[in-house]
Amino acid sequence: MAQTLPLNQDITLSVIKTACSGCNLRELCLPYGLSLEELERLDDLVSTRRRLKRGDHLYRAGEPFDAIYAIRSGFFKTDVLLEDGRDQVTGFQMAGELLGLDGISSEHHTCNAIALEDSEICSIPFDRLESLSREIHALQNHFHKVMSREIVRDHGVMMLLGTMRAEERLAAFLLNLSQRFTARGFSHAEFNLRMTREEIGSYLGLKLETVSRAFSRFQEEGYVAVQQKHIRILDVGGLRALMNHRA
Amino acid sequence: MAQTLPLNQDITLSVIKTACSGCNLRELCLPYGLSLEELERLDDLVSTRRRLKRGDHLYRAGEPFDAIYAIRSGFFKTDVLLEDGRDQVTGFQMAGELLGLDGISSEHHTCNAIALEDSEICSIPFDRLESLSREIHALQNHFHKVMSREIVRDHGVMMLLGTMRAEERLAAFLLNLSQRFTARGFSHAEFNLRMTREEIGSYLGLKLETVSRAFSRFQEEGYVAVQQKHIRILDVGGLRALMNHRA
Protein backbone atom coordinates (compact mmCIF):
# COMPACT_ATOMS: atom_id res chain seq x y z
CA MET A 1 0.00 0.00 0.00
CA ALA A 2 1.33 3.43 -0.95
CA GLN A 3 2.18 5.93 1.77
CA THR A 4 -0.84 8.09 2.51
CA LEU A 5 -0.66 11.80 1.87
CA PRO A 6 -0.50 14.03 4.91
CA LEU A 7 -3.94 15.34 5.78
CA ASN A 8 -3.31 18.10 8.21
CA GLN A 9 -0.69 20.40 9.59
CA ASP A 10 0.44 18.19 12.42
CA ILE A 11 1.15 15.31 10.16
CA THR A 12 2.93 17.41 7.57
CA LEU A 13 5.48 18.35 10.20
CA SER A 14 7.17 15.10 9.43
CA VAL A 15 10.57 14.19 10.74
CA ILE A 16 13.43 13.03 8.56
CA LYS A 17 17.04 12.10 9.16
CA THR A 18 19.47 14.77 8.07
CA ALA A 19 23.20 15.45 8.04
CA CYS A 20 25.12 18.70 8.01
CA SER A 21 28.13 16.99 6.50
CA GLY A 22 26.22 16.32 3.30
CA CYS A 23 24.31 19.59 3.21
CA ASN A 24 25.08 21.95 0.37
CA LEU A 25 24.38 24.88 2.65
CA ARG A 26 27.13 24.04 5.10
CA GLU A 27 29.28 26.96 3.96
CA LEU A 28 26.47 29.42 4.71
CA CYS A 29 25.06 27.82 7.79
CA LEU A 30 26.19 26.77 11.23
CA PRO A 31 28.86 24.26 10.06
CA TYR A 32 30.95 26.99 8.47
CA GLY A 33 34.63 26.52 9.16
CA LEU A 34 34.41 23.13 10.86
CA SER A 35 36.73 20.23 10.08
CA LEU A 36 35.32 16.99 8.74
CA GLU A 37 35.60 15.34 12.08
CA GLU A 38 33.87 18.24 13.85
CA LEU A 39 31.18 18.20 11.19
CA GLU A 40 30.34 14.63 12.06
CA ARG A 41 29.86 15.54 15.68
CA LEU A 42 27.48 18.27 14.59
CA ASP A 43 25.55 15.70 12.56
CA ASP A 44 24.61 13.88 15.76
CA LEU A 45 23.18 17.05 17.14
CA VAL A 46 21.23 18.28 14.14
CA SER A 47 19.35 15.08 13.86
CA THR A 48 15.86 16.04 12.83
CA ARG A 49 14.45 17.78 9.84
CA ARG A 50 10.92 19.04 9.62
CA ARG A 51 8.79 20.03 6.65
CA LEU A 52 6.45 22.96 6.83
CA LYS A 53 3.85 24.02 4.36
CA ARG A 54 3.28 27.58 3.27
CA GLY A 55 1.53 29.38 6.11
CA ASP A 56 2.62 27.00 8.88
CA HIS A 57 4.12 28.39 12.05
CA LEU A 58 7.55 27.08 12.93
CA TYR A 59 7.05 28.56 16.38
CA ARG A 60 4.92 31.19 18.05
CA ALA A 61 5.74 34.03 20.41
CA GLY A 62 5.44 32.85 23.98
CA GLU A 63 6.20 29.19 23.38
CA PRO A 64 9.06 27.73 25.37
CA PHE A 65 12.37 27.88 23.57
CA ASP A 66 14.54 24.83 23.37
CA ALA A 67 16.01 24.76 19.91
CA ILE A 68 17.18 27.01 17.15
CA TYR A 69 16.37 26.20 13.56
CA ALA A 70 18.39 26.25 10.37
CA ILE A 71 16.50 26.71 7.14
CA ARG A 72 17.31 23.88 4.80
CA SER A 73 15.04 25.12 2.04
CA GLY A 74 12.21 27.59 1.72
CA PHE A 75 11.46 31.03 2.97
CA PHE A 76 10.23 32.46 6.28
CA LYS A 77 9.13 35.63 7.92
CA THR A 78 9.29 36.51 11.60
CA ASP A 79 6.94 38.98 13.18
CA VAL A 80 6.31 40.50 16.58
CA LEU A 81 2.96 41.44 18.00
CA LEU A 82 2.41 44.33 20.40
CA GLU A 83 -0.21 44.17 23.18
CA ASP A 84 -2.28 46.79 21.40
CA GLY A 85 -2.58 44.67 18.28
CA ARG A 86 0.04 46.32 16.16
CA ASP A 87 2.47 43.96 14.57
CA GLN A 88 5.55 44.17 12.44
CA VAL A 89 7.57 41.82 10.31
CA THR A 90 11.07 41.80 11.80
CA GLY A 91 12.77 39.81 9.08
CA PHE A 92 12.65 37.48 6.12
CA GLN A 93 14.86 34.41 6.27
CA MET A 94 16.07 32.09 3.56
CA ALA A 95 18.05 28.86 3.21
CA GLY A 96 21.11 28.62 5.43
CA GLU A 97 19.90 31.23 7.89
CA LEU A 98 19.09 30.56 11.53
CA LEU A 99 15.78 31.17 13.25
CA GLY A 100 15.01 31.43 16.93
CA LEU A 101 18.03 33.28 18.34
CA ASP A 102 15.71 35.78 20.01
CA GLY A 103 14.33 33.01 22.21
CA ILE A 104 17.57 32.34 24.06
CA SER A 105 17.32 35.34 26.35
CA SER A 106 14.04 34.52 28.04
CA GLU A 107 13.86 30.83 27.13
CA HIS A 108 10.66 31.67 25.31
CA HIS A 109 10.21 32.67 21.71
CA THR A 110 9.53 36.37 21.34
CA CYS A 111 8.26 36.34 17.78
CA ASN A 112 6.34 34.17 15.35
CA ALA A 113 8.17 32.35 12.57
CA ILE A 114 5.97 31.55 9.59
CA ALA A 115 6.81 29.71 6.38
CA LEU A 116 6.12 31.82 3.29
CA GLU A 117 6.50 28.79 1.05
CA ASP A 118 6.79 25.06 1.62
CA SER A 119 10.00 24.73 3.58
CA GLU A 120 12.30 22.38 5.37
CA ILE A 121 14.16 23.15 8.55
CA CYS A 122 16.74 21.45 10.78
CA SER A 123 16.21 21.56 14.54
CA ILE A 124 19.22 22.21 16.71
CA PRO A 125 18.53 21.54 20.40
CA PHE A 126 20.04 24.53 22.11
CA ASP A 127 21.44 22.86 25.21
CA ARG A 128 23.26 20.37 23.03
CA LEU A 129 24.55 23.16 20.82
CA GLU A 130 25.95 24.82 23.92
CA SER A 131 27.69 21.66 25.11
CA LEU A 132 29.15 20.93 21.71
CA SER A 133 30.37 24.48 21.33
CA ARG A 134 32.12 24.14 24.68
CA GLU A 135 34.15 21.43 23.00
CA ILE A 136 34.54 22.76 19.49
CA HIS A 137 36.12 26.18 19.55
CA ALA A 138 35.37 26.86 15.88
CA LEU A 139 31.70 26.11 16.41
CA GLN A 140 31.53 28.33 19.44
CA ASN A 141 33.16 31.22 17.65
CA HIS A 142 31.08 30.82 14.55
CA PHE A 143 27.89 30.74 16.56
CA HIS A 144 28.90 33.94 18.31
CA LYS A 145 29.54 35.50 14.93
CA VAL A 146 26.13 34.46 13.68
CA MET A 147 24.46 36.07 16.69
CA SER A 148 26.54 39.18 16.31
CA ARG A 149 25.70 39.35 12.60
CA GLU A 150 22.05 39.35 13.55
CA ILE A 151 22.66 42.36 15.78
CA VAL A 152 24.47 44.16 12.97
CA ARG A 153 21.66 43.33 10.57
CA ASP A 154 19.13 44.75 13.00
CA HIS A 155 21.14 47.94 13.27
CA GLY A 156 20.93 48.19 9.50
CA VAL A 157 17.16 47.87 9.64
CA MET A 158 16.99 50.49 12.40
CA MET A 159 19.02 52.78 10.16
CA LEU A 160 16.67 52.12 7.29
CA LEU A 161 13.57 52.74 9.39
CA GLY A 162 15.02 55.76 11.12
CA THR A 163 16.61 57.69 8.28
CA MET A 164 15.43 56.52 4.85
CA ARG A 165 12.47 57.63 2.80
CA ALA A 166 10.08 55.16 1.19
CA GLU A 167 11.84 54.60 -2.13
CA GLU A 168 15.23 54.36 -0.47
CA ARG A 169 13.89 51.68 1.84
CA LEU A 170 12.49 49.61 -0.97
CA ALA A 171 15.69 49.97 -3.00
CA ALA A 172 17.71 48.81 0.02
CA PHE A 173 15.33 45.91 0.47
CA LEU A 174 15.62 44.75 -3.15
CA LEU A 175 19.40 45.05 -3.16
CA ASN A 176 19.59 43.08 0.06
CA LEU A 177 17.40 40.29 -1.33
CA SER A 178 19.39 40.24 -4.56
CA GLN A 179 22.64 39.95 -2.65
CA ARG A 180 21.32 37.08 -0.54
CA PHE A 181 19.99 35.21 -3.57
CA THR A 182 23.37 35.64 -5.23
CA ALA A 183 25.14 34.17 -2.21
CA ARG A 184 22.94 31.09 -2.68
CA GLY A 185 23.80 30.69 -6.32
CA PHE A 186 20.62 32.17 -7.73
CA SER A 187 20.36 34.98 -10.20
CA HIS A 188 21.08 38.36 -8.67
CA ALA A 189 18.83 40.03 -11.17
CA GLU A 190 15.71 37.94 -11.33
CA PHE A 191 13.68 36.41 -8.54
CA ASN A 192 10.25 35.87 -7.13
CA LEU A 193 9.12 37.64 -4.03
CA ARG A 194 7.69 35.23 -1.52
CA MET A 195 5.93 37.92 0.50
CA THR A 196 3.03 40.25 -0.17
CA ARG A 197 3.24 44.02 -0.55
CA GLU A 198 1.71 44.27 2.88
CA GLU A 199 4.46 42.14 4.43
CA ILE A 200 7.15 44.15 2.67
CA GLY A 201 5.48 47.31 3.93
CA SER A 202 5.31 46.01 7.46
CA TYR A 203 9.01 45.18 7.39
CA LEU A 204 9.92 48.56 5.91
CA GLY A 205 7.58 50.60 8.09
CA LEU A 206 5.39 51.56 5.13
CA LYS A 207 1.82 50.97 4.00
CA LEU A 208 1.21 48.50 1.21
CA GLU A 209 0.01 51.27 -1.13
CA THR A 210 3.30 53.10 -0.67
CA VAL A 211 5.23 49.92 -1.50
CA SER A 212 3.12 49.42 -4.59
CA ARG A 213 3.64 53.00 -5.74
CA ALA A 214 7.38 52.74 -5.19
CA PHE A 215 7.48 49.59 -7.33
CA SER A 216 5.59 51.40 -10.07
CA ARG A 217 7.95 54.31 -9.86
CA PHE A 218 10.99 52.01 -10.09
CA GLN A 219 9.45 50.46 -13.16
CA GLU A 220 8.82 53.84 -14.78
CA GLU A 221 12.41 54.82 -14.11
CA GLY A 222 13.65 51.60 -15.64
CA TYR A 223 15.32 50.30 -12.50
CA VAL A 224 13.30 47.10 -12.35
CA ALA A 225 10.68 45.16 -14.23
CA VAL A 226 7.88 44.22 -11.87
CA GLN A 227 5.15 41.77 -12.64
CA GLN A 228 3.28 40.97 -9.48
CA LYS A 229 5.77 38.98 -7.44
CA HIS A 230 8.27 38.51 -10.22
CA ILE A 231 11.12 40.99 -10.07
CA ARG A 232 13.83 41.65 -12.60
CA ILE A 233 16.48 44.13 -11.61
CA LEU A 234 17.56 46.11 -14.66
CA ASP A 235 19.78 48.76 -13.12
CA VAL A 236 21.56 47.86 -9.89
CA GLY A 237 23.56 51.07 -10.04
CA GLY A 238 20.40 53.10 -10.31
CA LEU A 239 18.92 51.45 -7.24
CA ARG A 240 22.13 51.87 -5.34
CA ALA A 241 22.31 55.54 -6.24
CA LEU A 242 18.72 56.04 -5.22
CA MET A 243 19.40 54.38 -1.89
CA ASN A 244 22.31 56.71 -1.10
CA HIS A 245 20.70 59.77 -2.58
CA ARG A 246 20.04 61.77 0.60
CA ALA A 247 22.60 64.04 2.22
CA MET B 1 54.71 65.71 44.74
CA ALA B 2 51.02 65.35 44.05
CA GLN B 3 49.90 63.28 41.13
CA THR B 4 49.52 65.50 38.06
CA LEU B 5 46.13 65.90 36.50
CA PRO B 6 45.59 64.18 33.20
CA LEU B 7 46.14 66.60 30.34
CA ASN B 8 44.68 64.87 27.34
CA GLN B 9 42.48 62.04 26.24
CA ASP B 10 45.20 59.42 25.98
CA ILE B 11 46.32 59.95 29.51
CA THR B 12 42.81 60.06 30.91
CA LEU B 13 42.23 56.56 29.60
CA SER B 14 43.97 55.36 32.69
CA VAL B 15 44.07 51.74 33.70
CA ILE B 16 43.03 50.48 37.10
CA LYS B 17 42.73 47.10 38.72
CA THR B 18 39.20 45.92 38.99
CA ALA B 19 37.26 42.91 40.19
CA CYS B 20 33.90 41.56 39.22
CA SER B 21 33.59 39.79 42.54
CA GLY B 22 33.43 43.08 44.37
CA CYS B 23 31.40 44.96 41.81
CA ASN B 24 27.94 46.04 42.85
CA LEU B 25 26.74 45.61 39.29
CA ARG B 26 27.50 41.92 39.17
CA GLU B 27 23.85 40.95 39.29
CA LEU B 28 23.11 43.05 36.20
CA CYS B 29 26.28 42.40 34.27
CA LEU B 30 28.24 39.50 32.90
CA PRO B 31 28.85 37.74 36.25
CA TYR B 32 25.15 37.10 36.76
CA GLY B 33 24.52 33.61 38.10
CA LEU B 34 28.14 32.63 38.69
CA SER B 35 29.36 30.93 41.83
CA LEU B 36 32.00 32.60 43.98
CA GLU B 37 34.70 30.38 42.63
CA GLU B 38 33.65 31.07 39.04
CA LEU B 39 33.52 34.76 39.79
CA GLU B 40 37.14 34.72 40.81
CA ARG B 41 38.11 33.19 37.51
CA LEU B 42 36.24 35.97 35.76
CA ASP B 43 38.19 38.51 37.81
CA ASP B 44 41.40 37.39 36.13
CA LEU B 45 39.89 38.04 32.77
CA VAL B 46 38.31 41.40 33.42
CA SER B 47 41.52 42.89 34.58
CA THR B 48 41.52 46.41 33.30
CA ARG B 49 39.28 49.34 33.87
CA ARG B 50 39.41 52.50 31.83
CA ARG B 51 38.08 55.97 32.49
CA LEU B 52 36.56 58.02 29.72
CA LYS B 53 35.56 61.62 29.78
CA ARG B 54 32.36 62.95 28.35
CA GLY B 55 32.69 62.96 24.57
CA ASP B 56 35.47 60.34 24.39
CA HIS B 57 35.13 57.48 21.99
CA LEU B 58 35.37 54.04 23.55
CA TYR B 59 35.82 52.66 20.04
CA ARG B 60 35.10 53.70 16.50
CA ALA B 61 33.47 51.94 13.57
CA GLY B 62 36.09 50.12 11.54
CA GLU B 63 38.58 49.55 14.33
CA PRO B 64 39.63 45.96 14.92
CA PHE B 65 37.55 44.23 17.54
CA ASP B 66 39.21 42.32 20.32
CA ALA B 67 37.26 43.00 23.45
CA ILE B 68 33.80 43.72 24.67
CA TYR B 69 33.20 46.31 27.35
CA ALA B 70 31.09 46.39 30.45
CA ILE B 71 29.98 49.78 31.69
CA ARG B 72 31.02 50.21 35.29
CA SER B 73 29.62 53.71 35.60
CA GLY B 74 28.46 56.40 33.26
CA PHE B 75 26.41 56.58 30.13
CA PHE B 76 27.10 55.87 26.46
CA LYS B 77 25.55 56.11 23.06
CA THR B 78 26.35 54.02 20.01
CA ASP B 79 25.84 55.29 16.50
CA VAL B 80 26.26 54.04 12.97
CA LEU B 81 27.29 56.11 9.99
CA LEU B 82 26.12 55.43 6.44
CA GLU B 83 28.40 56.05 3.44
CA ASP B 84 26.22 58.94 2.37
CA GLY B 85 26.72 60.77 5.63
CA ARG B 86 23.49 59.86 7.35
CA ASP B 87 23.90 58.58 10.84
CA GLN B 88 21.71 57.23 13.56
CA VAL B 89 22.01 56.55 17.25
CA THR B 90 21.42 52.82 17.68
CA GLY B 91 21.30 52.75 21.45
CA PHE B 92 21.98 54.33 24.82
CA GLN B 93 23.81 52.19 27.36
CA MET B 94 24.13 52.50 31.10
CA ALA B 95 25.95 50.84 33.98
CA GLY B 96 26.02 47.06 33.84
CA GLU B 97 25.35 46.87 30.11
CA LEU B 98 27.76 45.49 27.53
CA LEU B 99 29.17 47.34 24.55
CA GLY B 100 30.81 45.97 21.44
CA LEU B 101 28.80 42.82 20.70
CA ASP B 102 28.26 43.98 17.13
CA GLY B 103 32.00 43.74 16.49
CA ILE B 104 32.20 39.98 16.95
CA SER B 105 30.78 39.12 13.53
CA SER B 106 33.36 40.85 11.37
CA GLU B 107 36.08 41.23 13.99
CA HIS B 108 35.75 44.96 13.47
CA HIS B 109 33.55 47.39 15.31
CA THR B 110 30.57 48.44 13.23
CA CYS B 111 29.51 51.45 15.24
CA ASN B 112 30.96 54.23 17.38
CA ALA B 113 30.62 54.11 21.13
CA ILE B 114 30.80 57.51 22.77
CA ALA B 115 30.64 58.46 26.45
CA LEU B 116 27.82 60.90 27.19
CA GLU B 117 29.23 61.60 30.62
CA ASP B 118 32.45 60.77 32.42
CA SER B 119 32.42 57.01 32.57
CA GLU B 120 34.32 53.96 33.59
CA ILE B 121 34.38 50.69 31.68
CA CYS B 122 35.83 47.20 32.12
CA SER B 123 37.55 45.58 29.15
CA ILE B 124 36.86 41.93 28.54
CA PRO B 125 39.23 40.41 25.96
CA PHE B 126 36.95 38.43 23.72
CA ASP B 127 39.17 35.43 23.03
CA ARG B 128 39.64 34.96 26.75
CA LEU B 129 35.92 35.29 27.34
CA GLU B 130 35.37 32.55 24.80
CA SER B 131 37.88 30.23 26.46
CA LEU B 132 36.50 30.84 29.90
CA SER B 133 32.95 30.29 28.73
CA ARG B 134 34.05 26.95 27.28
CA GLU B 135 34.85 26.01 30.84
CA ILE B 136 32.10 27.73 32.78
CA HIS B 137 28.73 26.63 31.54
CA ALA B 138 26.85 29.34 33.44
CA LEU B 139 29.02 32.03 31.92
CA GLN B 140 28.52 30.66 28.44
CA ASN B 141 24.77 30.50 28.83
CA HIS B 142 24.53 33.93 30.37
CA PHE B 143 26.61 35.43 27.59
CA HIS B 144 24.32 33.87 25.01
CA LYS B 145 21.37 35.32 26.83
CA VAL B 146 22.90 38.76 26.83
CA MET B 147 23.47 38.60 23.08
CA SER B 148 19.97 37.32 22.53
CA ARG B 149 18.55 40.06 24.72
CA GLU B 150 20.26 42.57 22.48
CA ILE B 151 18.49 41.05 19.48
CA VAL B 152 15.15 41.24 21.26
CA ARG B 153 15.82 44.83 22.23
CA ASP B 154 16.60 45.70 18.63
CA HIS B 155 13.33 44.11 17.52
CA GLY B 156 11.58 46.39 19.98
CA VAL B 157 13.27 49.41 18.45
CA MET B 158 12.34 48.22 14.96
CA MET B 159 8.75 47.96 16.16
CA LEU B 160 8.92 51.44 17.57
CA LEU B 161 10.41 52.90 14.41
CA GLY B 162 8.12 50.97 12.12
CA THR B 163 4.75 51.36 13.75
CA MET B 164 4.66 54.13 16.34
CA ARG B 165 3.93 57.81 15.92
CA ALA B 166 6.15 60.49 17.42
CA GLU B 167 4.55 60.82 20.85
CA GLU B 168 4.24 57.09 21.25
CA ARG B 169 7.94 56.71 20.52
CA LEU B 170 8.94 59.28 23.08
CA ALA B 171 6.64 57.75 25.70
CA ALA B 172 8.15 54.33 25.05
CA PHE B 173 11.61 55.84 25.32
CA LEU B 174 10.91 57.51 28.67
CA LEU B 175 9.30 54.41 30.12
CA ASN B 176 12.25 52.32 29.01
CA LEU B 177 14.74 54.70 30.61
CA SER B 178 12.70 54.83 33.78
CA GLN B 179 12.59 51.06 33.97
CA ARG B 180 16.36 50.78 33.48
CA PHE B 181 17.06 53.41 36.12
CA THR B 182 14.80 51.56 38.50
CA ALA B 183 16.69 48.32 37.91
CA ARG B 184 19.82 50.18 39.02
CA GLY B 185 18.28 51.43 42.21
CA PHE B 186 17.58 54.97 41.07
CA SER B 187 14.27 56.75 41.14
CA HIS B 188 11.89 55.56 38.48
CA ALA B 189 10.22 58.93 38.39
CA GLU B 190 13.00 61.45 38.35
CA PHE B 191 16.19 61.47 36.35
CA ASN B 192 18.49 63.50 34.19
CA LEU B 193 18.75 62.86 30.49
CA ARG B 194 22.34 62.47 29.41
CA MET B 195 21.62 63.02 25.75
CA THR B 196 20.43 65.98 23.72
CA ARG B 197 17.08 66.29 21.97
CA GLU B 198 18.90 65.69 18.73
CA GLU B 199 20.34 62.39 19.98
CA ILE B 200 16.95 61.28 21.24
CA GLY B 201 15.49 62.22 17.88
CA SER B 202 18.13 60.32 16.00
CA TYR B 203 17.47 57.22 18.08
CA LEU B 204 13.70 57.54 17.64
CA GLY B 205 13.78 58.43 13.97
CA LEU B 206 12.51 61.95 14.63
CA LYS B 207 13.82 65.49 14.26
CA LEU B 208 14.87 67.34 17.39
CA GLU B 209 12.01 69.84 16.99
CA THR B 210 9.51 67.00 17.04
CA VAL B 211 11.06 65.62 20.22
CA SER B 212 10.91 69.03 21.83
CA ARG B 213 7.27 69.51 20.84
CA ALA B 214 6.37 66.09 22.19
CA PHE B 215 8.01 66.94 25.52
CA SER B 216 6.03 70.17 25.66
CA ARG B 217 2.85 68.30 24.87
CA PHE B 218 3.55 65.75 27.62
CA GLN B 219 4.08 68.60 30.01
CA GLU B 220 0.80 70.28 29.03
CA GLU B 221 -1.01 66.99 29.52
CA GLY B 222 0.56 66.58 32.92
CA TYR B 223 2.38 63.35 32.14
CA VAL B 224 5.82 64.70 32.96
CA ALA B 225 7.58 67.77 34.27
CA VAL B 226 10.37 68.71 31.92
CA GLN B 227 13.05 71.21 32.66
CA GLN B 228 15.78 70.96 30.08
CA LYS B 229 17.39 67.61 30.77
CA HIS B 230 15.68 67.04 34.07
CA ILE B 231 12.65 64.79 33.80
CA ARG B 232 10.05 63.99 36.39
CA ILE B 233 7.47 61.43 35.41
CA LEU B 234 4.12 62.37 36.96
CA ASP B 235 1.81 59.87 35.32
CA VAL B 236 3.30 56.55 34.29
CA GLY B 237 -0.14 55.20 33.43
CA GLY B 238 -0.81 58.12 31.15
CA LEU B 239 2.41 57.54 29.27
CA ARG B 240 1.73 53.87 29.04
CA ALA B 241 -1.77 54.48 27.70
CA LEU B 242 -0.44 56.95 25.19
CA MET B 243 2.12 54.42 24.01
CA ASN B 244 -0.53 51.75 23.41
CA HIS B 245 -3.11 54.13 22.08
CA ARG B 246 -3.15 53.01 18.41
CA ALA B 247 -5.23 50.11 17.14
Added chain:
DNA sequence: TTCCATGGTTGACTTGGATCAATCCAACGT
Protein backbone atom coordinates in the same frame (compact mmCIF):
# COMPACT_ATOMS: atom_id res chain seq x y z
C1' DT C 1 -16.73 28.22 -17.53
C1' DT C 2 -17.98 31.29 -13.96
C1' DC C 3 -17.46 33.03 -9.47
C1' DC C 4 -14.95 34.29 -5.55
C1' DA C 5 -11.18 35.69 -2.76
C1' DT C 6 -6.96 37.57 -2.22
C1' DG C 7 -3.59 40.61 -3.53
C1' DG C 8 -2.11 44.57 -6.33
C1' DT C 9 -2.62 49.13 -8.56
C1' DT C 10 -4.01 53.77 -8.94
C1' DG C 11 -6.33 58.18 -7.81
C1' DA C 12 -7.93 62.00 -4.66
C1' DC C 13 -7.41 63.89 -0.47
C1' DT C 14 -5.54 64.50 4.37
C1' DT C 15 -2.15 64.84 7.84
C1' DG C 16 1.88 64.18 10.92
C1' DG C 17 6.17 65.38 11.10
C1' DA C 18 9.95 67.78 8.47
C1' DT C 19 11.78 72.12 7.35
C1' DC C 20 13.00 76.85 7.93
C1' DA C 21 13.52 80.44 11.01
C1' DA C 22 13.28 83.23 15.04
C1' DT C 23 14.07 83.44 19.90
C1' DC C 24 15.10 81.79 24.41
C1' DC C 25 17.82 79.72 28.09
C1' DA C 26 21.65 78.04 30.92
C1' DA C 27 26.30 77.03 31.63
C1' DC C 28 30.89 78.50 31.22
C1' DG C 29 35.07 81.04 30.59
C1' DT C 30 37.10 85.42 31.05
Added chain:
DNA sequence: ACGTTGGATTGATCCAAGTCAACCATGGAA
Protein backbone atom coordinates in the same frame (compact mmCIF):
# COMPACT_ATOMS: atom_id res chain seq x y z
C1' DA D 1 28.96 90.78 35.56
C1' DC D 2 29.15 89.87 30.55
C1' DG D 3 29.30 87.74 26.27
C1' DT D 4 29.55 83.47 23.94
C1' DT D 5 27.89 79.13 22.64
C1' DG D 6 25.34 74.94 22.34
C1' DG D 7 21.03 73.34 23.16
C1' DA D 8 15.90 73.91 23.55
C1' DT D 9 11.53 75.94 22.38
C1' DT D 10 8.01 77.66 19.41
C1' DG D 11 5.76 79.26 15.15
C1' DA D 12 4.62 79.07 10.08
C1' DT D 13 4.71 76.47 6.12
C1' DC D 14 5.33 72.36 3.20
C1' DC D 15 5.44 67.70 1.58
C1' DA D 16 5.92 62.55 1.81
C1' DA D 17 3.35 59.09 3.13
C1' DG D 18 -1.03 57.69 5.09
C1' DT D 19 -5.96 57.06 4.32
C1' DC D 20 -9.98 56.02 1.82
C1' DA D 21 -11.88 54.25 -2.11
C1' DA D 22 -12.44 52.34 -6.60
C1' DC D 23 -10.94 49.07 -9.68
C1' DC D 24 -7.97 45.29 -11.83
C1' DA D 25 -5.48 40.66 -12.05
C1' DT D 26 -4.80 35.96 -10.88
C1' DG D 27 -5.73 31.55 -9.37
C1' DG D 28 -8.67 28.27 -7.10
C1' DA D 29 -13.11 26.14 -6.13
C1' DA D 30 -17.55 24.96 -7.60
